[in-house]
Amino acid sequence: MPKQIKPVPAEHQPAQSDWPLIRKFRYVQRLENQEIDALVQLHQQTKTIPKRKVILNQGDANKQCLIITDGWAYRFSKLRNGNRQVINYYVPGDIISPFALFMPKANYSVASITDLQVAVFKPDHLIQLFATHPRLGLLYGWMLGRNDALVAEQVIRIGRRSAYKRTAHLLLELYYRLKIVGLYNDTSFSTPLTQDLLADTLGLSIVHMNRTLRKLQADGMISGRLNEITLLDIDELMRITESQPRYLEQTQQISPVVSQQK
Amino acid sequence: MPKQIKPVPAEHQPAQSDWPLIRKFRYVQRLENQEIDALVQLHQQTKTIPKRKVILNQGDANKQCLIITDGWAYRFSKLRNGNRQVINYYVPGDIISPFALFMPKANYSVASITDLQVAVFKPDHLIQLFATHPRLGLLYGWMLGRNDALVAEQVIRIGRRSAYKRTAHLLLELYYRLKIVGLYNDTSFSTPLTQDLLADTLGLSIVHMNRTLRKLQADGMISGRLNEITLLDIDELMRITESQPRYLEQTQQISPVVSQQK
DNA sequence: CGCTAGGTTGAATACGCTCAAAGATCGTGG
DNA sequence: CCACGATCTTTGAGCGTATTCAACCTAGCG
Numbered sequence: 001m002p003k004q005i006k007p008v009p010a011e012h013q014p015a016q017s018d019w020p021l022i023r024k025f026r027y028v029q030r031l032e033n034q035e036i037d038a039l040v041q042l043h044q045q046t047k048t049i050p051k052r053k054v055i056l057n058q059g060d061a062n063k064q065c066l067i068i069t070d071g072w073a074y075r076f077s078k079l080r081n082g083n084r085q086v087i088n089y090y091v092p093g094d095i096i097s098p099f100a101l102f103m104p105k106a107n108y109s110v111a112s113i114t115d116l117q118v119a120v121f122k123p124d125h126l127i128q129l130f131a132t133h134p135r136l137g138l139l140y141g142w143m144l145g146r147n148d149a150l151v152a153e154q155v156i157r158i159g160r161r162s163a164y165k166r167t168a169h170l171l172l173e174l175y176y177r178l179k180i181v182g183l184y185n186d187t188s189f190s191t192p193l194t195q196d197l198l199a200d201t202l203g204l205s206i207v208h209m210n211r212t213l214r215k216l217q218a219d220g221m222i223s224g225r226l227n228e229i230t231l232l233d234i235d236e237l238m239r240i241t242e243s244q245p246r247y248l249e250q251t252q253q254i255s256p257v258v259s260q261q262k
Numbered sequence: 263m264p265k266q267i268k269p270v271p272a273e274h275q276p277a278q279s280d281w282p283l284i285r286k287f288r289y290v291q292r293l294e295n296q297e298i299d300a301l302v303q304l305h306q307q308t309k310t311i312p313k314r315k316v317i318l319n320q321g322d323a324n325k326q327c328l329i330i331t332d333g334w335a336y337r338f339s340k341l342r343n344g345n346r347q348v349i350n351y352y353v354p355g356d357i358i359s360p361f362a363l364f365m366p367k368a369n370y371s372v373a374s375i376t377d378l379q380v381a382v383f384k385p386d387h388l389i390q391l392f393a394t395h396p397r398l399g400l401l402y403g404w405m406l407g408r409n410d411a412l413v414a415e416q417v418i419r420i421g422r423r424s425a426y427k428r429t430a431h432l433l434l435e436l437y438y439r440l441k442i443v444g445l446y447n448d449t450s451f452s453t454p455l456t457q458d459l460l461a462d463t464l465g466l467s468i469v470h471m472n473r474t475l476r477k478l479q480a481d482g483m484i485s486g487r488l489n490e491i492t493l494l495d496i497d498e499l500m501r502i503t504e505s506q507p508r509y510l511e512q513t514q515q516i517s518p519v520v521s522q523q524k
Numbered sequence: 525c526g527c528t529a530g531g532t533t534g535a536a537t538a539c540g541c542t543c544a545a546a547g548a549t550c551g552t553g554g
Numbered sequence: 555c556c557a558c559g560a561t562c563t564t565t566g567a568g569c570g571t572a573t574t575c576a577a578c579c580t581a582g583c584g
Contacts (some may be wrong), residue, residue, distance in 0.1 A: 044345045078400050080504055085422040087414045098409065102403030107411040127396075134389075141364030144406055148361065149369040151413045155517050158421045159465035160347040163540070194562060203421035208540050210564060225563095242342055273567050426573070456530065472532060489533095 005245070019043050020093030020181040021067050021118070025139050027180050038133050043067065043119035048114050050191075055096065056110040062100035062123065068092050070117035072192050075110050086201035088151055089174070092179040098144060101126050114192045129171070158203040161241075163212045166202045168221060169241040175231055176245045188230040281305050281381070282355030282443040283329050286399050289442050300395050304383050305329065311378035313454075317358065318372040322363035324385065330354050332379035334454050337372050338462070348463035350413055351436070355443040360406060363388050376454045420465040423503075425474045428464045430483060431503040437493055438507045450492040457488070 017036045025031060025039070046069070049055060055066070055073065073090040089107060090096055096110055101123035129138035153173065157166045178189045199209035216222045221237055223230045231237060278514045284301050287293060293301075308331070311317060315330070317335065335352040349370060352358055358372055363385035392399035412429055415435065417429045440451045461471035485492045495498060 075414070077414075079422060080571085081417075083422040085418045087417050098408035099403065102400055103407040107407075108414060114551090138364055141361065142299050144410075145361035145365040145369075148406075148410060148413065151410065151417060152337070152339075152370060155349050155413060155420065156341075156347045158347040158417065160341060160462075198561075200422075205541050206563085207542080214564080259559095345572090457532095458530075468531085469533085469574080476532080509571055 005239070007014050019067070019069055021069075021095070023181050024093040024143075028142065029135075029139055032135075033131050035136055035260060038129060042121050042125065043069070045120045047118050049118060049122050051112050051115045052057040054109060054111045055116075056106045058106060058109045060106045062097050062103055062106050065098065065121050065123055065126075066096040066116075067119040067121070068094050068096065068116060069119055071112065071114040073110055073116060074114045074197070084200045085203070086197065087118075088154060089201075091174075091177055091181070092183060095143070097123075098140075098147065113197070120252050144205045145169050154201075157226070163202070163204050163208055164215060165241050166204070167209075167212050167216060168237050169196070169243055170198075170202060171222065171229065171231065172234070172237050172241060172243045172245075175234075187232070187234060188224065188228060191226050193226045198226070278496070281329070281331055282353075283331075283357070285353040286405075287495060290404065291397075291401055294397075297395050297398055300391060300398060304387070304391070305331070305381040307382045309380050309382050311380060313374050313377045316371060316373045317378075318368045320368060320371045324359050324365055324368050324369045325434050326382050327360065327362050327385055327388075328378075328380040328382055330356050330358065330380055333374065333376040335372055335374045335378060336459070336499060337370050337461075340372050346462045347465070348459065350409070350416060351463075353439055353443065354445060355377050355407070359385075360402075360409065375459070391487040416463075425464070425466050425470055426438075427503050428451075428466070428478060429460070429478060430461075430499050431505055432464060433484065433491065434499050434505045434507075435492065437496075449496060450490060452490045453488050455488045455491050460488070474495070508519065 017040050021042075022031070022036060022039050031039075045067075048195050049088070051071075058077065070092055075087045075090070075096075076084055077087065078084050090110070096118075097106065126140070130140070146203075150173075153169075153243060157169050161169060174191065175184065175187070175189055178184050183189060195209045195213065196206055198204075198213075199206045202209065204212065213222070213226075220232055223232055237243070272330060281302070283304075284293075284298060287301070309328075311333075313333075320339065327505075330352050335358060337349045337352070337358075339349065340345055340346050352372070357378075359368065388402070392402070415431075417430050436453065437446065437451055438447070438465075440446050447453060457471045457475065458468055460466075461468045463470065463524055466474070475484075477490075482494055485494055499505070
């Protein structure tokens with residue numbers, strides 16, 4: 001039973017179309033009803049995946065795309081010595097295997113953290129989706145670009161930031177991502193993360209991860225546990241981490257009018 | 263005057279179509295002549311960019327795509343304290359701003375290392391390119407997926423690998439990437455990298471970068487300077503870094519036959 | 525031939541790691 | 555409803571990898 005905060009309704013859209021992915025798209029782009037319908041189609045087939053399960057192994061065939069509608073997952077690589085590195089998280093509205101249409105095999109493993117509610121679609125489905133709704137193709141591309149920025153940000157975090165700033169920066173990022181799909185509560189949000197997983201995300205040891213979180217707490221930056229964390233001083237967090245959620249938002253209309261594609 | 267090793271000719275293709283980007287695509291996919299022609303079109307307008315110049319600033323409008331045909335560049339972010347983190351390199355055959363069609367603004371800065379020879383095209387050009395040649399759309403998607411793997415690999419490198427392994431791993435990656443576009447010589451390749459730039463790529467200090475390179479040399483793993491480096495024991499390098507150039511290659515035919523898209 | 529960017533080396537320091545052990549918390553079954 | 559096990563969190567102590575500071579060396583270029 002996922003303990004997400006109840007989503008706040010977006011604008012005024014029929015309940016059926018209130019999937020997190022659609023919410024994410026509508027956050028950056030006005031959608032026609034037709035387009036919304038087509039995206040709802042993508043959510044036709046749903047499936048549940050138990051928590052703590054490896055969904056995809058490095059090298060597996062990329063047979064399907066999964067849209068997360070509830071729960072969290074992560075993409076990772078495991079080294080021989082047992083070290084694990086988390087590349088990115090998937091939260092509601094994110095697609096697992098977004099490149100399935102283009103790449104025959106998965107380059108990295110993916111595992112669920114919580115029980116997962118997903119919509120399954122065949123990669124091929126995208127071909128006709130984009131042919132029928134070119135703007136959705138552009139939105140899909142936007143999503144890929146956003147994912148790219150997310151991973152680039154992860155590089156910067158672990159490459160040139162101290163443990164303290166890494167942690168603060170990631171927490172901010174998660175806050176903003178969840179906010180976009182409505183999974184927040186003022187300056188609090190809930191996560192299924194453990195310190196262990198966070199450590200493997202930020203390239204730190206568990207011990208140091210713990211000490212860093214304690215320090216953020218002692219400094220009055222955060223409060224609560226990971227399962228329900230509150231950012232106490234967002235301005236200061238933004239300042240010290242030099243965060244610019246710009247890479248999450250890009251609020252301009254992507255393509256006011258797309259040239260008629262035939 | 264870029265001092266690249268002279269490319270070896272790929273298969274048996276007219277000289278005009280021997281652009282690195284096309285070579286990269288043909289490495290993973292058989293192309294029809296029509297498709298090659300269309301890609302050659304993309305290279306119509308060329309341009310030279312001087313070395314050590316910032317080509318794109320974080321936040322700049324993504325007005326054009328640049329295909330590198332000669333030279334190196336890198337994408338990076340600069341922090342307030344002066345720290346710089348390199349996210350990825352661009353070598354011949356790579357596209358700068360591949361998401362320009364989808365994202366209005368650049369999320370990160372890009373700078374040239376060497377003098378750059380580039381082909382310039384308008385992002386919009388891709389729309390009709392993909393409409394006319396759907397398989398090129400898939401190849402473009404493949405390229406984006408490959409870039410994603412490249413950055414993910416960078417995360418793993420700096421997150422959970424020692425300085426020694428990071429360095430070895432990056433050198434191997436560069437070797438394989440250059441090999442695909444023909445810029446290699448047995449187990450040697452030339453780079454315009456400095457230890458300073460490498461350090462900012464791998465999240466190390468210059469001093470430690472230097473010591474690490476010295477150690478790799480002392481261990482008989484590499485020889486020569488960065489401007490013309492030789493990998494002396496590729497098998498061993500692959501073993502200790504657990505490298506799997508799979509993420510660069512994915513040699514399967516991406517889409518034997520694409521369903522007719524109208 | 526001197527300047528400048530880049531490379532090299534030594535020494536002291538620090539950030540984060542490992543090892544070790546003890547508390548907390550939560551789910552589950554008796 | 556309590557007890558137990560499993561997972562997760564916390565804390566202490568010693569160590570090591572990589573950092574910083576400082577200096578000197580080297581090579582290419584004008």
